[in-house]
């Protein structure tokens with residue numbers, strides 16, 4: 001039942017701190033939750049739990065700039081659900097980050113962690129800053145102050161951040177050091193995605209892209225799509241996009257188009273993902289890569305391909321471009337790249353959408369391995385890690401595929417069914433405190 005003074009939208013109670021006109025990805029997530037409700041049986045009585053985050057922290061992050069001025073940035077950490085274990089999810093540095101976006105990203109982490117059955121709840125964090133405008137020293141100060149501010153609610157058994165858009169191993173090292181300084185002991189397990197020399201795990205940097213390739217291969221087999229020679233278009237060529245491209249190319253696919261924030265490339269004969277990654281490392285963008293044609297940004301959606309991999313930001317595939325997509329399969333490397341109405345269009349057009357909540361779960365799976373290795377102070381070989389990753393992802397995908405076939409629902413709804421059952425079963429067993 002709605003509380004007095006609560007805004008409602010489409011039957012959802014909305015918290016007063018969100019603007020119903022600007023729900024962004026949180027609105028997409030609420031629609032996705034609606035679609036799973038009919039399949040939850042008696043556990044459905046707990047579904048309201050999933051429609052609001054357990055805890056949202058907004059912090060001011062003031063830093064001294066190199067020129068002596070003080071700048072303030074908005075920071076967030078949201079713990080969506082912790083019924084199954086501590087919060088887990090990345091930290092994003094981006095000028096457009098909002099609370100509603102971080103809430104959605106945290107909620108998708110709850111679903112993803114339950115879908116692959118790692119013992120975590122879902123969380124996410126972010127700072128509303130364009131890191132490209134900061135010097136390295138300023139970036140370090142922003143990271144350290146943010147970590148101190150959210151230090152109240154993170155910790156190895158409370159909530160464990162990791163890299164996301166515009167954050168990497170170096171940022172994780174500063175976060176680990178700051179948290180450790182504040183508590184007076186080295187706590188490697190407070191973040192994952194750390195450098196190997198600081199308790200990081202072999203295979204973590206590549207894990208999300210590796211997962212995209214593993215799940216993509218599984219899905220391709222099921223629809224009779226041969227990876228050898230398959231044409232792939234990727235949006236986003238950062239950590240997730242570049243590794244996905246490299247591994248799909250190793251499996252025989254041809255990378256025909258790549259788009260990032262700086263440019264859009266096309267090459268029918270196939271781009272070399274390793275050379276392109278070197279170009280991006282040197283130049284900051286795919287723009288200007290020799291041997292490829294440059295397309296207008298919007299032209300990316302018309303590229304004739306077999307597999308489309310969105311690996312950048314949310315809400316890229318919308319009702320405005322979903323009818324133009326020519327792929328047989330979309331593998332979501334990014335979180336939330338497809339809006340619910342675009343999902344329906346793709347579904348009606350017979351294009352298989354392999355949803356983020358399973359397709360990019362490789363990263364958190366190896367983050368889980370990293371956290372276990374940190375607790376036991378015993379480190380595994382890269383082969384062991386990659387084998388365990390493949391085993392977990394293939395098992396999870398198989399269960400999701402069966403669920404989708406049984407209920408005749410999309411892979412997204414099937415993943416939500418598997419995950420929400422696990423989360424709400426845990427909620428049910430724990431009972432409501434007090």
Ligand SMILES: NC(=O)c1ccc[n+]([C@@H]2O[C@H](COP(=O)([O-])OP(=O)(O)OC[C@H]3O[C@@H](n4cnc5c(N)ncnc54)[C@H](O)[C@@H]3O)[C@@H](O)[C@H]2O)c1
Pocket residue numbers: 163164165166167208235236237238239240241259260261262311312313314333334335336360361363364
């Ligand atoms: N890093 C991980 O382990 C991980 C795990 C799961 C999901 N993800 C998701 O994958 C996506 C990418 O994350 P990442 O870690 O690769 O980030 P990243 O910062 O390494 O790369 C982001 C990429 O997106 C591109 N991009 C940004 N704005 C764009 C725009 N407007 N149009 C086209 N391209 C644009 C950037 O140029 C860059 O190539 C995000 O949605 C993230 O949440 C990341």
